[in-house]
Amino acid sequence: MITLFNQFRTSNQFERTIFIVLPLMHFAGLLGLQFSATQPFFKALVPFHLITSLILLLIFHTDWSRPFIAFCGITYLIGFLVEALGVHTGLIFGEYNYGQTLGWKVIDIPAVIGINWLSLIYAVGVMVNDWHHSKIIKTFLAALIVVGLDILIEPVAIHFDFWSWATIKIPLQNYVAWYIISFGLLWLFYQLSFSKKNRLAVLFLGCQALFFVFHNLVFLLQ
Numbered sequence: 078m079i080t081l082f083n084q085f086r087t088s089n090q091f092e093r094t095i096f097i098v099l100p101l102m103h104f105a106g107l108l109g110l111q112f113s114a115t116q117p118f119f120k121a122l123v124p125f126h127l128i129t130s131l132i133l134l135l136i137f138h139t140d141w142s143r144p145f146i147a148f149c150g151i152t153y154l155i156g157f158l159v160e161a162l163g164v165h166t167g168l169i170f171g172e173y174n175y176g177q178t179l180g181w182k183v184i185d186i187p188a189v190i191g192i193n194w195l196s197l198i199y200a201v202g203v204m205v206n207d208w209h210h211s212k213i214i215k216t217f218l219a220a221l222i223v224v225g226l227d228i229l230i231e232p233v234a235i236h237f238d239f240w241s242w243a244t245i246k247i248p249l250q251n252y253v254a255w256y257i258i259s260f261g262l263l264w265l266f267y268q269l270s271f272s273k274k275n276r277l278a279v280l281f282l283g284c285q286a287l288f289f290v291f292h293n294l295v296f297l298l299q
Contacts, residue, residue, distance in 0.1 A: 086137055095133055096280060102126060103284040107291055110237060120237060124180035124189045131196045134281060140272030148269050149195060152262050156194025159258055161186045170255075171248035176238030196281070197223055198259060202266040203278035212267040216260055223259040224252055226282075229289035232296055 086092075106126060109119030138145065161184055163169040179187035205219040231247050234240055242248070266273075 086139070092137075092276070095136075095277065099130070099133060099277070099280060100284050102129070103288045107288050110292070111295060116237075120178045123178050123237075123239075124187070127179075127189045127192050127196070130281060131192050134196060134200060134275060134277055137275045137277040138272070139274045142271045144269040145271035148266060148271070149199075151265065152195045152198055153191035155258070155262060156198075157183075157186060157188075157191035159254075160190050163254070167243075170251040172243030173240050173251075174243075175240045178238045179240075194262070197226060197285075198262045198266060200275070200278040200282050200285075201226075202263050203273050203275045204282060206267070206273040212264075216263045216267055219263045220256050220260040223263075224256045226285065226289070227252065227255045229286065229293060233289050233292040236292070236296065 106119055106122065109115040109122075135149075159169055163171075164174060164185055167173075175182065175185065175187055175190075179189055181188050201219045201222050205215045205222065208215060208218070210218070231251075235242065
């Protein structure tokens with residue numbers, strides 16, 4: 078599998094194709110979710126979109142060392158476990174529950190939620206790594222970016238039944254928890270010794286940000 082990823086990553090034609098396909102995936106989802114006729118179909122595609130996006134990110138990763146594999150495993154597991162604790166106790170993020178859009182669940186938690194954590198932490202970590210700051214400052218800044226993305230994600234997630242809150246207003250506790258957890262995972266990202274290079278990471282984050290900004294603007298206009 079790693080050999081296959083390396084072959085794809087070093088192919089200029091494959092890279093050009095993915096740099097077109099990834100924005101088109103987000104654009105198609107953006108439009109498809111906004112029209113009532115196509116919304117059920119595109120909601121069903123959300124888990125596959127998350128999985129595909131992570132696979133593409135991993136293809137463009139340049140260093141499949143043991144520390145990197147450990148980072149991926151730990152980040153997925155922590156992301157899943159904090160969500161499980163959050164849903165079943167209400168003590169981490171506040172009172173919330175997952176809907177049907179994110180697909181197959183284990184103990185009431187979508188299996189792909191760990192993938193979402195891994196994709197965001199990894200892509201933001203790669204982007205901020207090129208900034209000329211110490212590791213601790215990068216960790217502080219990258220965690221802020223992850224929380225900023227969550228602020229954009231929340232209204233869209235609620236609208237399309239990714240999850241729902243027990244209260245009308247999203248609790249501040251949610252964003253504090255996102256920052257603390259993101260900070261810990263990003264600290265691990267910068268401490269472990271593996272390459273922090275990925276040509277697709279910034280494009281992925283740009284597509285994600287524009288996707289959620291557009292939906293939020295539509296909600297405001299409505």
